[in-house]
Amino acid sequence: MASIDLFEASISLFCFVIFYYFFIKKNFGYLLIKKTLQSYAWNWPVLGMLPALFVWHNGIDDIIWFIEKKNLTFLFKGPWFTRMDALITVDPANIHHIFSSNFSNYIKGSDFNEIFDVFGDAIFNTDSELWKNQRxxxxxxxxxxxxxxxxxxxxxxxxxxxxxxxxxxxxxxxxxxxxxxxxxxxxxxxxxxxxxxxxxxxxxxxxxxxxxxxxxxxxxxxxxxxxxxxxxxxxxxxxxxxxxxxxxxxxxxxxxxxxxxxxxxxxxxxxxxxxxxxxxxxxxxxxxxxxxxxxxxxxxxxxxxxxxxxxxxxxxxxxxxxxxxxxxxxxxxxxxxxxxxxxxxxxxxxxxxxxxxxxxxxxxxxxxxxxxxxxxxxxxxxxxxxxxxxxxxxxxxxxxxxxxxxxxxxxxxxxxxxxxxxxxxxxxxxxxxxxxxxxxxxxxxxxxxxxxxxxxxxxxxxxxxxxxxxxxxxxxxxxxxxxxxxxxxxxxxxxxxxxxxxxxxxxxxxxxxxxxxxxxxxxxxxx
Missing domain, CATH: 1.10.630.10 (Cytochrome P450)
Structure with missing residues:
Protein backbone atom coordinates (compact mmCIF):
# COMPACT_ATOMS: atom_id res chain seq x y z
CA MET A 1 0.00 0.00 0.00
CA ALA A 2 2.86 2.38 0.80
CA SER A 3 4.43 1.76 -2.59
CA ILE A 4 1.11 2.48 -4.35
CA ASP A 5 0.72 5.77 -2.43
CA LEU A 6 4.29 6.71 -3.29
CA PHE A 7 3.66 5.94 -6.97
CA GLU A 8 0.48 8.01 -6.97
CA ALA A 9 2.30 10.85 -5.25
CA SER A 10 5.13 10.76 -7.78
CA ILE A 11 2.77 10.84 -10.78
CA SER A 12 0.71 13.67 -9.27
CA LEU A 13 3.79 15.71 -8.47
CA PHE A 14 5.08 15.12 -12.00
CA CYS A 15 1.79 16.42 -13.43
CA PHE A 16 1.90 19.60 -11.42
CA VAL A 17 5.57 20.26 -12.18
CA ILE A 18 4.94 19.90 -15.92
CA PHE A 19 1.87 22.08 -15.75
CA TYR A 20 3.61 24.80 -13.75
CA TYR A 21 6.67 24.92 -16.02
CA PHE A 22 4.99 24.86 -19.41
CA PHE A 23 1.68 26.59 -18.79
CA ILE A 24 2.38 29.12 -16.05
CA LYS A 25 6.08 29.90 -15.92
CA LYS A 26 6.58 29.80 -19.69
CA ASN A 27 3.14 31.37 -20.24
CA PHE A 28 2.57 29.95 -23.71
CA GLY A 29 0.01 27.26 -23.02
CA TYR A 30 -3.17 29.30 -22.58
CA LEU A 31 -3.92 30.01 -26.24
CA LEU A 32 -2.98 26.47 -27.23
CA ILE A 33 -5.28 24.95 -24.62
CA LYS A 34 -8.08 27.35 -25.48
CA LYS A 35 -7.88 26.31 -29.11
CA THR A 36 -7.65 22.64 -28.17
CA LEU A 37 -10.68 22.99 -25.88
CA GLN A 38 -12.89 23.29 -28.96
CA SER A 39 -11.58 20.10 -30.49
CA TYR A 40 -12.00 16.43 -29.69
CA ALA A 41 -8.54 15.69 -28.27
CA TRP A 42 -8.39 17.97 -25.25
CA ASN A 43 -7.91 15.15 -22.73
CA TRP A 44 -4.14 15.51 -22.43
CA PRO A 45 -1.83 12.59 -21.68
CA VAL A 46 -0.81 12.48 -18.00
CA LEU A 47 -2.40 15.89 -17.24
CA GLY A 48 -5.92 14.88 -18.26
CA MET A 49 -8.26 17.89 -18.42
CA LEU A 50 -6.51 19.81 -15.64
CA PRO A 51 -5.25 22.56 -18.01
CA ALA A 52 -8.85 23.28 -19.02
CA LEU A 53 -9.64 24.36 -15.45
CA PHE A 54 -7.41 27.37 -15.94
CA VAL A 55 -8.92 28.16 -19.34
CA TRP A 56 -12.42 27.91 -17.85
CA HIS A 57 -11.47 30.30 -15.10
CA ASN A 58 -10.70 32.92 -17.74
CA GLY A 59 -13.60 32.34 -20.10
CA ILE A 60 -17.11 31.32 -19.05
CA ASP A 61 -18.19 31.44 -22.70
CA ASP A 62 -15.83 28.55 -23.44
CA ILE A 63 -17.36 26.48 -20.67
CA ILE A 64 -20.91 27.19 -21.79
CA TRP A 65 -20.05 26.42 -25.41
CA PHE A 66 -18.35 23.15 -24.48
CA ILE A 67 -21.05 21.87 -22.11
CA GLU A 68 -23.79 22.77 -24.58
CA LYS A 69 -21.89 20.82 -27.24
CA LYS A 70 -21.64 17.84 -24.87
CA ASN A 71 -25.43 17.86 -24.35
CA LEU A 72 -25.08 19.24 -20.81
CA THR A 73 -23.15 16.28 -19.39
CA PHE A 74 -19.57 15.05 -19.74
CA LEU A 75 -16.87 13.16 -17.84
CA PHE A 76 -14.03 15.33 -16.58
CA LYS A 77 -10.76 13.38 -16.53
CA GLY A 78 -8.23 14.43 -13.92
CA PRO A 79 -4.49 13.79 -14.03
CA TRP A 80 -3.56 10.13 -14.09
CA PHE A 81 -3.73 8.32 -10.74
CA THR A 82 -5.02 11.34 -8.82
CA ARG A 83 -8.64 10.11 -8.46
CA MET A 84 -9.96 13.48 -9.62
CA ASP A 85 -12.33 12.19 -12.33
CA ALA A 86 -15.86 13.61 -12.04
CA LEU A 87 -19.06 13.60 -14.06
CA ILE A 88 -20.12 17.19 -14.77
CA THR A 89 -23.81 17.76 -15.48
CA VAL A 90 -26.20 20.69 -15.83
CA ASP A 91 -28.96 18.59 -17.37
CA PRO A 92 -32.18 19.40 -15.42
CA ALA A 93 -33.41 15.81 -15.92
CA ASN A 94 -30.21 14.46 -14.34
CA ILE A 95 -30.43 17.00 -11.52
CA HIS A 96 -34.03 16.02 -10.76
CA HIS A 97 -33.01 12.36 -10.75
CA ILE A 98 -30.05 12.94 -8.42
CA PHE A 99 -31.69 15.40 -6.03
CA SER A 100 -35.27 14.12 -5.99
CA SER A 101 -36.46 10.96 -7.71
CA ASN A 102 -33.45 8.84 -6.67
CA PHE A 103 -32.42 11.00 -3.73
CA SER A 104 -31.57 8.11 -1.39
CA ASN A 105 -28.82 6.86 -3.71
CA TYR A 106 -26.99 10.19 -3.96
CA ILE A 107 -25.27 11.40 -0.82
CA LYS A 108 -22.57 13.85 0.15
CA GLY A 109 -20.25 10.93 0.78
CA SER A 110 -17.16 10.35 2.89
CA ASP A 111 -14.90 12.42 0.63
CA PHE A 112 -17.18 15.44 0.96
CA ASN A 113 -17.36 14.95 4.73
CA GLU A 114 -13.58 14.81 4.86
CA ILE A 115 -13.17 17.97 2.77
CA PHE A 116 -15.54 19.89 5.08
CA ASP A 117 -14.37 18.22 8.31
CA VAL A 118 -13.69 21.57 10.01
CA PHE A 119 -17.48 22.05 10.21
CA GLY A 120 -17.98 18.69 11.94
CA ASP A 121 -21.40 17.10 11.58
CA ALA A 122 -23.09 20.15 10.09
CA ILE A 123 -26.39 19.46 8.30
CA PHE A 124 -24.86 20.23 4.88
CA ASN A 125 -22.11 17.72 5.68
CA THR A 126 -24.15 14.72 6.83
CA ASP A 127 -26.34 12.00 5.32
CA SER A 128 -28.94 9.36 6.27
CA GLU A 129 -30.63 9.33 9.69
CA LEU A 130 -28.45 11.98 11.29
CA TRP A 131 -29.29 14.37 8.47
CA LYS A 132 -33.01 13.55 8.81
CA ASN A 133 -32.96 14.33 12.55
CA GLN A 134 -31.15 17.62 11.93
CA ARG A 135 -33.48 18.54 9.10
Missing part, protein backbone atom coordinates in the same frame (compact mmCIF):
# COMPACT_ATOMS: atom_id res chain seq x y z
CA UNK A 136 -36.65 17.89 11.10
CA UNK A 137 -35.48 19.85 14.14
CA UNK A 138 -34.33 22.83 12.08
CA UNK A 139 -37.54 22.91 10.05
CA UNK A 140 -39.60 22.88 13.26
CA UNK A 141 -37.68 25.87 14.59
CA UNK A 142 -37.49 27.96 11.43
CA UNK A 143 -41.10 27.44 10.41
CA UNK A 144 -42.55 28.59 13.74
CA UNK A 145 -44.16 32.02 13.51
CA UNK A 146 -42.61 33.21 16.78
CA UNK A 147 -39.12 32.49 15.50
CA UNK A 148 -39.83 34.15 12.16
CA UNK A 149 -40.99 37.27 13.99
CA UNK A 150 -37.88 37.10 16.20
CA UNK A 151 -35.62 36.82 13.15
CA UNK A 152 -37.34 39.68 11.35
CA UNK A 153 -37.12 41.92 14.42
CA UNK A 154 -33.35 41.39 14.53
CA UNK A 155 -33.03 42.36 10.86
CA UNK A 156 -35.17 45.50 11.23
CA UNK A 157 -33.36 46.53 14.43
CA UNK A 158 -29.98 46.20 12.74
CA UNK A 159 -31.29 48.21 9.78
CA UNK A 160 -32.66 51.04 11.96
CA UNK A 161 -30.00 51.18 14.65
CA UNK A 162 -26.83 50.45 12.64
CA UNK A 163 -27.11 50.40 8.84
CA UNK A 164 -29.10 53.63 8.38
CA UNK A 165 -26.89 55.72 10.71
CA UNK A 166 -23.82 54.28 8.98
CA UNK A 167 -25.18 55.07 5.51
CA UNK A 168 -26.22 58.55 6.67
CA UNK A 169 -22.63 59.24 7.66
CA UNK A 170 -21.28 57.87 4.39
CA UNK A 171 -23.76 60.02 2.52
CA UNK A 172 -22.79 63.18 4.42
CA UNK A 173 -19.06 62.57 3.98
CA UNK A 174 -19.27 61.42 0.36
CA UNK A 175 -17.48 58.21 1.29
CA UNK A 176 -17.07 55.43 -1.24
CA UNK A 177 -18.71 52.31 0.22
CA UNK A 178 -17.96 48.67 -0.49
CA UNK A 179 -21.46 47.20 -0.36
CA UNK A 180 -20.11 43.67 -0.31
CA UNK A 181 -18.18 44.34 2.90
CA UNK A 182 -21.19 46.08 4.45
CA UNK A 183 -23.57 43.24 3.58
CA UNK A 184 -21.18 40.56 4.85
CA UNK A 185 -20.80 42.36 8.17
CA UNK A 186 -24.56 42.99 8.39
CA UNK A 187 -25.45 39.34 7.83
CA UNK A 188 -22.67 38.11 10.12
CA UNK A 189 -24.00 40.24 12.97
CA UNK A 190 -27.65 39.32 12.40
CA UNK A 191 -26.74 35.64 12.08
CA UNK A 192 -24.81 35.66 15.38
CA UNK A 193 -27.62 37.43 17.22
CA UNK A 194 -30.19 35.00 15.81
CA UNK A 195 -28.03 32.00 16.65
CA UNK A 196 -26.41 32.91 19.97
CA UNK A 197 -28.10 36.09 21.16
CA UNK A 198 -24.72 37.86 21.08
CA UNK A 199 -23.91 40.71 18.68
CA UNK A 200 -20.26 40.83 17.47
CA UNK A 201 -20.87 44.37 16.13
CA UNK A 202 -18.66 43.88 13.10
CA UNK A 203 -20.82 46.45 11.27
CA UNK A 204 -19.97 49.81 12.83
CA UNK A 205 -18.23 53.07 12.03
CA UNK A 206 -14.91 51.46 12.95
CA UNK A 207 -15.45 48.36 10.74
CA UNK A 208 -13.29 46.21 13.05
CA UNK A 209 -11.63 42.96 12.11
CA UNK A 210 -13.51 40.09 13.74
CA UNK A 211 -11.54 36.93 14.41
CA UNK A 212 -14.55 34.63 14.07
CA UNK A 213 -15.54 36.06 10.68
CA UNK A 214 -11.95 35.89 9.44
CA UNK A 215 -11.77 32.21 10.41
CA UNK A 216 -14.78 31.51 8.16
CA UNK A 217 -13.07 33.27 5.25
CA UNK A 218 -9.84 31.33 5.76
CA UNK A 219 -11.66 28.03 6.10
CA UNK A 220 -13.59 28.66 2.87
CA UNK A 221 -10.40 29.40 0.92
CA UNK A 222 -8.71 26.26 2.22
CA UNK A 223 -11.72 24.04 1.52
CA UNK A 224 -11.89 25.30 -2.07
CA UNK A 225 -8.26 24.21 -2.57
CA UNK A 226 -9.14 20.80 -1.12
CA UNK A 227 -11.65 20.27 -3.95
CA UNK A 228 -8.95 20.49 -6.62
CA UNK A 229 -5.91 19.15 -4.78
CA UNK A 230 -4.99 15.43 -4.94
CA UNK A 231 -5.90 13.74 -1.67
CA UNK A 232 -2.38 12.49 -0.96
CA UNK A 233 -0.99 16.04 -1.16
CA UNK A 234 -3.74 17.43 1.05
CA UNK A 235 -3.13 14.77 3.69
CA UNK A 236 0.60 15.37 3.56
CA UNK A 237 0.14 19.10 4.08
CA UNK A 238 -2.30 18.45 6.90
CA UNK A 239 0.08 16.07 8.64
CA UNK A 240 2.93 18.58 8.36
CA UNK A 241 0.66 21.61 9.02
CA UNK A 242 1.69 23.41 5.85
CA UNK A 243 0.00 25.81 3.42
CA UNK A 244 -3.78 25.96 3.33
CA UNK A 245 -4.05 22.96 5.62
CA UNK A 246 -2.29 24.90 8.37
CA UNK A 247 -4.75 27.74 7.79
CA UNK A 248 -7.66 25.30 8.10
CA UNK A 249 -6.29 23.83 11.33
CA UNK A 250 -6.00 27.33 12.78
CA UNK A 251 -9.52 28.21 11.65
CA UNK A 252 -10.83 25.05 13.34
CA UNK A 253 -9.09 26.00 16.59
CA UNK A 254 -10.71 29.44 16.41
CA UNK A 255 -14.11 27.84 15.83
CA UNK A 256 -13.64 25.56 18.84
CA UNK A 257 -12.53 28.33 21.19
CA UNK A 258 -15.16 30.93 20.28
CA UNK A 259 -18.06 28.47 20.06
CA UNK A 260 -17.08 27.08 23.47
CA UNK A 261 -17.48 30.58 24.93
CA UNK A 262 -20.92 31.01 23.39
CA UNK A 263 -22.07 27.57 24.56
CA UNK A 264 -20.76 28.00 28.10
CA UNK A 265 -22.37 31.42 28.44
CA UNK A 266 -25.66 30.17 27.05
CA UNK A 267 -25.79 27.14 29.36
CA UNK A 268 -25.15 29.42 32.33
CA UNK A 269 -27.86 31.82 31.17
CA UNK A 270 -30.37 28.97 30.88
CA UNK A 271 -29.43 27.60 34.29
CA UNK A 272 -29.82 31.02 35.88
CA UNK A 273 -33.32 31.30 34.42
CA UNK A 274 -34.28 27.95 35.90
CA UNK A 275 -35.15 26.09 32.71
CA UNK A 276 -35.18 22.32 32.75
CA UNK A 277 -32.52 21.14 30.28
CA UNK A 278 -34.80 18.62 28.58
CA UNK A 279 -37.84 20.88 28.39
CA UNK A 280 -39.13 21.03 24.82
CA UNK A 281 -38.56 24.43 23.23
CA UNK A 282 -38.02 23.07 19.73
CA UNK A 283 -41.17 24.81 18.55
CA UNK A 284 -39.19 27.96 17.80
CA UNK A 285 -40.40 30.28 20.56
CA UNK A 286 -38.85 33.75 20.56
CA UNK A 287 -35.38 32.71 21.56
CA UNK A 288 -32.09 32.28 19.75
CA UNK A 289 -31.31 29.04 17.98
CA UNK A 290 -28.57 27.97 20.39
CA UNK A 291 -31.04 28.17 23.28
CA UNK A 292 -33.57 26.14 21.31
CA UNK A 293 -30.98 23.46 20.55
CA UNK A 294 -29.80 23.22 24.16
CA UNK A 295 -33.44 22.68 25.19
CA UNK A 296 -34.08 20.20 22.38
CA UNK A 297 -36.44 17.31 23.13
CA UNK A 298 -34.17 14.30 22.66
CA UNK A 299 -37.16 11.93 22.53
CA UNK A 300 -38.12 13.46 19.16
CA UNK A 301 -34.62 13.56 17.67
CA UNK A 302 -32.75 10.56 18.98
CA UNK A 303 -29.49 11.18 17.13
CA UNK A 304 -29.12 14.80 18.24
CA UNK A 305 -27.14 15.47 21.41
CA UNK A 306 -27.88 18.80 23.12
CA UNK A 307 -25.67 17.75 26.06
CA UNK A 308 -22.70 17.43 23.70
CA UNK A 309 -20.82 20.68 23.17
CA UNK A 310 -19.49 19.43 19.84
CA UNK A 311 -23.04 19.04 18.55
CA UNK A 312 -23.79 22.61 19.59
CA UNK A 313 -20.51 23.85 18.11
CA UNK A 314 -21.32 22.23 14.76
CA UNK A 315 -24.83 23.70 14.91
CA UNK A 316 -23.51 27.23 15.43
CA UNK A 317 -21.15 26.88 12.48
CA UNK A 318 -23.94 25.45 10.31
CA UNK A 319 -26.23 28.42 10.81
CA UNK A 320 -23.47 31.00 10.38
CA UNK A 321 -22.38 29.39 7.11
CA UNK A 322 -26.00 29.31 5.94
CA UNK A 323 -26.97 32.80 7.05
CA UNK A 324 -23.92 34.93 6.43
CA UNK A 325 -22.27 34.61 3.02
CA UNK A 326 -25.22 33.28 1.05
CA UNK A 327 -27.50 36.24 1.81
CA UNK A 328 -24.74 38.85 1.60
CA UNK A 329 -23.53 37.46 -1.72
CA UNK A 330 -27.03 37.45 -3.19
CA UNK A 331 -27.53 41.07 -2.09
CA UNK A 332 -24.19 42.16 -3.52
CA UNK A 333 -24.85 40.68 -6.97
CA UNK A 334 -28.40 42.01 -6.90
CA UNK A 335 -27.18 45.58 -6.44
CA UNK A 336 -24.36 45.07 -8.92
CA UNK A 337 -26.89 44.09 -11.57
CA UNK A 338 -29.54 46.59 -10.51
CA UNK A 339 -27.22 49.59 -10.80
CA UNK A 340 -26.33 48.58 -14.37
CA UNK A 341 -29.99 48.25 -15.38
CA UNK A 342 -31.78 51.55 -14.65
CA UNK A 343 -35.10 50.35 -16.09
CA UNK A 344 -35.17 47.48 -13.53
CA UNK A 345 -34.36 49.89 -10.71
CA UNK A 346 -37.14 52.23 -11.85
CA UNK A 347 -39.71 49.41 -11.89
CA UNK A 348 -38.69 48.26 -8.41
CA UNK A 349 -38.95 51.83 -7.09
CA UNK A 350 -42.42 52.11 -8.59
CA UNK A 351 -43.49 48.81 -7.03
CA UNK A 352 -42.14 49.83 -3.62
CA UNK A 353 -43.83 53.23 -3.73
CA UNK A 354 -47.13 51.63 -4.73
CA UNK A 355 -47.17 48.89 -2.11
CA UNK A 356 -45.15 50.07 0.90
CA UNK A 357 -45.36 53.11 3.14
CA UNK A 358 -42.18 54.97 3.98
CA UNK A 359 -41.55 55.54 7.69
CA UNK A 360 -41.68 59.26 8.47
CA UNK A 361 -40.05 59.20 11.88
CA UNK A 362 -36.54 58.10 12.80
CA UNK A 363 -38.06 56.45 15.85
CA UNK A 364 -40.52 54.42 13.80
CA UNK A 365 -39.62 50.97 12.59
CA UNK A 366 -40.42 50.27 8.93
CA UNK A 367 -43.93 48.85 8.54
CA UNK A 368 -44.45 48.70 12.31
CA UNK A 369 -48.23 48.92 12.02
CA UNK A 370 -48.77 46.27 9.37
CA UNK A 371 -47.84 42.72 8.69
CA UNK A 372 -44.30 43.04 7.32
CA UNK A 373 -44.26 39.67 5.62
CA UNK A 374 -47.59 40.19 3.83
CA UNK A 375 -46.43 43.63 2.77
CA UNK A 376 -43.14 42.38 1.34
CA UNK A 377 -44.93 39.56 -0.45
CA UNK A 378 -46.60 42.17 -2.65
CA UNK A 379 -43.24 43.01 -4.22
CA UNK A 380 -43.48 40.53 -7.08
CA UNK A 381 -41.10 42.28 -9.46
CA UNK A 382 -38.47 42.69 -6.72
CA UNK A 383 -38.81 38.98 -5.94
CA UNK A 384 -38.29 38.19 -9.62
CA UNK A 385 -35.22 40.45 -9.79
CA UNK A 386 -33.72 38.69 -6.78
CA UNK A 387 -34.29 35.29 -8.35
CA UNK A 388 -32.81 36.53 -11.61
CA UNK A 389 -29.68 37.76 -9.83
CA UNK A 390 -29.31 34.38 -8.10
CA UNK A 391 -29.84 32.56 -11.40
CA UNK A 392 -26.88 34.37 -12.93
CA UNK A 393 -24.81 34.51 -9.75
CA UNK A 394 -25.88 31.72 -7.39
CA UNK A 395 -24.37 32.22 -3.91
CA UNK A 396 -23.21 28.58 -3.87
CA UNK A 397 -21.79 28.05 -7.38
CA UNK A 398 -21.60 24.26 -7.44
CA UNK A 399 -22.90 21.11 -5.77
CA UNK A 400 -21.17 17.77 -5.30
CA UNK A 401 -22.80 14.33 -4.97
CA UNK A 402 -21.70 10.70 -4.82
CA UNK A 403 -23.86 7.62 -5.63
CA UNK A 404 -24.02 4.78 -3.13
CA UNK A 405 -24.74 2.28 -5.92
CA UNK A 406 -24.02 2.44 -9.63
CA UNK A 407 -26.79 4.05 -11.64
CA UNK A 408 -27.76 5.28 -15.09
CA UNK A 409 -28.81 8.91 -15.38
CA UNK A 410 -31.70 10.05 -17.62
CA UNK A 411 -29.08 11.37 -20.05
CA UNK A 412 -27.83 7.79 -20.49
CA UNK A 413 -24.56 8.31 -18.61
CA UNK A 414 -23.55 5.49 -16.29
CA UNK A 415 -22.19 6.47 -12.88
CA UNK A 416 -20.22 4.09 -10.69
CA UNK A 417 -20.67 3.71 -6.95
CA UNK A 418 -18.64 6.25 -4.95
CA UNK A 419 -17.83 8.29 -8.05
CA UNK A 420 -18.01 12.09 -8.02
CA UNK A 421 -20.75 14.13 -9.67
CA UNK A 422 -20.39 17.90 -9.93
CA UNK A 423 -23.31 20.21 -10.70
CA UNK A 424 -21.91 23.67 -11.62
CA UNK A 425 -24.91 25.82 -10.70
CA UNK A 426 -23.24 28.96 -12.02
CA UNK A 427 -23.04 27.37 -15.47
CA UNK A 428 -26.56 25.90 -15.23
CA UNK A 429 -28.03 29.41 -14.91
CA UNK A 430 -26.34 30.43 -18.18
CA UNK A 431 -27.33 27.49 -20.35
CA UNK A 432 -29.25 28.65 -23.43
CA UNK A 433 -30.76 25.19 -23.85
CA UNK A 434 -32.18 25.48 -20.31
CA UNK A 435 -33.10 29.19 -20.04
CA UNK A 436 -33.45 30.28 -23.67
CA UNK A 437 -31.36 32.35 -26.05
CA UNK A 438 -31.43 35.30 -23.63
CA UNK A 439 -29.91 33.22 -20.82
CA UNK A 440 -27.02 35.64 -20.30
CA UNK A 441 -29.32 38.66 -19.94
CA UNK A 442 -30.58 40.06 -16.63
CA UNK A 443 -34.36 39.95 -17.16
CA UNK A 444 -36.56 39.88 -14.04
CA UNK A 445 -39.54 39.63 -16.41
CA UNK A 446 -38.78 35.96 -17.00
CA UNK A 447 -40.04 35.35 -13.44
CA UNK A 448 -43.33 37.23 -13.94
CA UNK A 449 -46.42 35.46 -15.29
CA UNK A 450 -48.87 36.91 -17.81
CA UNK A 451 -51.24 37.72 -14.97
CA UNK A 452 -48.55 39.65 -13.05
CA UNK A 453 -47.83 36.97 -10.45
CA UNK A 454 -44.65 35.02 -9.85
CA UNK A 455 -43.80 32.41 -12.45
CA UNK A 456 -42.72 29.10 -10.95
CA UNK A 457 -39.46 27.59 -12.17
CA UNK A 458 -38.61 24.02 -11.13
CA UNK A 459 -35.99 23.84 -8.40
CA UNK A 460 -33.93 21.37 -10.45
CA UNK A 461 -33.59 24.17 -13.01
CA UNK A 462 -33.09 26.97 -10.46
CA UNK A 463 -30.81 25.55 -7.76
CA UNK A 464 -30.03 28.66 -5.73
CA UNK A 465 -31.86 27.16 -2.72
CA UNK A 466 -30.94 23.55 -3.50
CA UNK A 467 -33.49 20.99 -4.64
CA UNK A 468 -35.59 18.07 -3.44
CA UNK A 469 -35.46 16.94 0.22
CA UNK A 470 -32.39 19.13 0.81
CA UNK A 471 -34.13 22.34 -0.25
CA UNK A 472 -33.01 25.15 2.06
CA UNK A 473 -35.40 25.25 5.06
CA UNK A 474 -34.66 28.95 5.51
CA UNK A 475 -35.50 29.92 1.93
CA UNK A 476 -38.52 32.09 2.71
CA UNK A 477 -36.85 33.70 5.73
CA UNK A 478 -33.85 34.59 3.58
CA UNK A 479 -35.96 36.07 0.78
CA UNK A 480 -38.01 38.11 3.25
CA UNK A 481 -34.87 39.47 4.92
CA UNK A 482 -33.26 40.36 1.59
CA UNK A 483 -36.37 42.19 0.42
CA UNK A 484 -36.55 44.12 3.70
CA UNK A 485 -32.91 45.21 3.37
CA UNK A 486 -33.28 46.21 -0.29
CA UNK A 487 -36.44 48.19 0.34
CA UNK A 488 -34.91 50.09 3.26
CA UNK A 489 -31.88 51.07 1.18
CA UNK A 490 -33.81 52.04 -1.94
CA UNK A 491 -36.40 54.05 0.00
CA UNK A 492 -33.74 56.11 1.73
CA UNK A 493 -30.77 56.42 -0.66
CA UNK A 494 -29.78 56.96 -4.24
CA UNK A 495 -27.04 54.40 -4.89
CA UNK A 496 -24.53 55.05 -7.66
CA UNK A 497 -21.94 52.64 -8.99
CA UNK A 498 -18.34 53.86 -9.13
CA UNK A 499 -17.40 53.86 -12.80
CA UNK A 500 -14.48 51.83 -14.09
CA UNK A 501 -14.40 49.17 -11.41
CA UNK A 502 -14.00 45.57 -12.51
CA UNK A 503 -16.97 43.47 -11.41
CA UNK A 504 -16.23 39.77 -11.66
CA UNK A 505 -16.76 36.62 -9.56
CA UNK A 506 -14.12 35.40 -7.16
CA UNK A 507 -13.59 31.62 -7.30
CA UNK A 508 -14.64 30.57 -3.80
CA UNK A 509 -17.12 28.23 -2.18
CA UNK A 510 -19.48 31.22 -2.09
CA UNK A 511 -19.55 33.33 -5.25
CA UNK A 512 -18.42 36.72 -3.98
CA UNK A 513 -17.24 39.65 -6.09
CA UNK A 514 -13.50 39.62 -6.60
CA UNK A 515 -12.97 43.33 -5.88
CA UNK A 516 -16.06 44.19 -3.87
CA UNK A 517 -18.83 46.54 -5.04
CA UNK A 518 -17.94 50.22 -4.64
CA UNK A 519 -20.76 52.75 -4.62
CA UNK A 520 -21.65 56.21 -3.37
CA UNK A 521 -24.80 56.99 -1.39
CA UNK A 522 -26.96 60.10 -1.45
CA UNK A 523 -29.67 60.39 1.17
CA UNK A 524 -33.11 61.07 -0.26
CA UNK A 525 -35.10 64.01 1.00
CA UNK A 526 -38.14 63.10 3.13
CA UNK A 527 -41.45 63.72 1.41
Missing amino acids: MSIQAMLSHQDFQNFSMSITTSKLKDVLLPLFNRYSEEGTIVDLQDVFRRFTFDTALVTITGSDPQSLSFEMPDVEFAKAFDNAGDAILIRHIMPKFLRKLQNRMELGQEKTLIEAGATFDRICAKYISAKREEIRSQGFDHDHDHSNGESEDLLTSHIKLDTSKYELLKPNDDKFLRDTILTFIAAGRDTISTALTWFFGLLLKHPYVEAKIHQEINTNLPKSTSSQERPWSDIDRKACLNKLVYLHGALCEAMRLYPPVPFQRKSPIKSDVLPSGHKVDANSIIIIPIYVLGRMRSVWGDDALEFKPERWISETGGLRHEPSFKFLAFNCGPRTCPGKHLALTAMKAIIVEILQNYDVKLIEGQKIEPKPRLVLQMNHGLRVTLTKKCSA
